Amino acid sequence: MKVLIADDHRLIIEGVKIKLAELDPNVDAVVAMNLEELDQAIAAHADELDLALVDIAMPGTQGHQHVAKLREQAPALPVIVLSGSEDADLMRALIDLGVLGFIPKAYSPDVMLSAIRLVLAGGIYIPPLLLANAQAQGWQPLETATTGGPTHSVDALRNLLTERQIDVMRLLSQGKPNKLIARDLGISEGTVKIHLAAIFRALNVRNRVEAVVASRKLQGL
Template sequence: MKILLADDHTLFREGLKYVLKELDTHVDVLEAGDSLTAINLARDYADLDLALLDLNMPGMDGFQALVSFREQCPSLPVVMLSASESRHDAQKALDLGASGFISKSASGQIMLSALRLVLSGGVYLPLMMLEQNHGAGNAFSSSDSPANLTERQLDVLLLLAQGKPNKIIARELGITEGTVKIHMAAIFRALHASNRTEAVIASQKYSFSALTPF
């Protein structure tokens, strides 16, 4: 697996490389300290599996770099990294074609789950994009909840939105993977979705209260 990591902070790159090594047995990480170098590397290495771009780098900002990546490597999944937890920035990145937006404050587990989702063809939506309010609780507000979803199914949907695979969802909720799949089928039907990504995107019109901060 070959990953391009573009960030102007050397210490951050060094730390993230250790996390990325857990994605596969053999992970080759190409590094860039600015956007222009990252774009040139993407042009030179057509076999890249994933690109990670910092939102704020010298040369050009991450949004401009993202547009260049989408034009130059339309099939390469690009994930934006940022110290910002701005919902506006996350939405703009996704609108420009990013496959995900991850806060630099995210835990290694969330980072890995998000990147695995992207590598499998999905789109990672950070929890901040699903938070319409900040009340207590662990699911949608009752008045805005999708029809026919139980509280447990809403719990599953919230963890799904964090990019967590079925095995992790099952462990965190204390249920079996088979039960998770049953809940997922019900979620897909209620949201008229055919896969995880469509379900998360469809759920944005409802109100989440976060289980945990992102």
């Protein structure tokens, strides 16, 4: 297993390596300690990586732009964010980008390992307190992996997609290309591609046509 660990604290990096060895004694860690090294690591290893663990705050980064860029460069790569913050708005923004896990650094190494196992199995990890906060505000992200094909119940499909992804699917169902979807939603084409990659993964489909067929089972689309 090859894992990207992007963090500017050597102690965190070494601790993560130790826990990852419990999953795979032969884990190959690619380390990045700032934005430049992160860009270099993705350029050199994107097609080889099985997982990325990325700090939300590193030298050279601004907000979570580096995470958005990573998702655009490697949309199929599972990404887990490590953060010193437990801010619900930050968590929602990252999940909407297609991040599959959000682990506060205050949590134990064993919780981190369980979260990694869940993500590698195809699920998504959100801290319980943040999930409760988000759901109280009416936002329900994906909690578990999808295992079937494009045929899901309406309720299951609604739980698979975020509100922004549903917006993208609605426009996709109208036959609009990425450029028009981006214009209508006020986002970039790159962000549309990120959402589409997350939608394909959530619906277990391979392309836009299959995604539209699956989306017909969503109420309101």
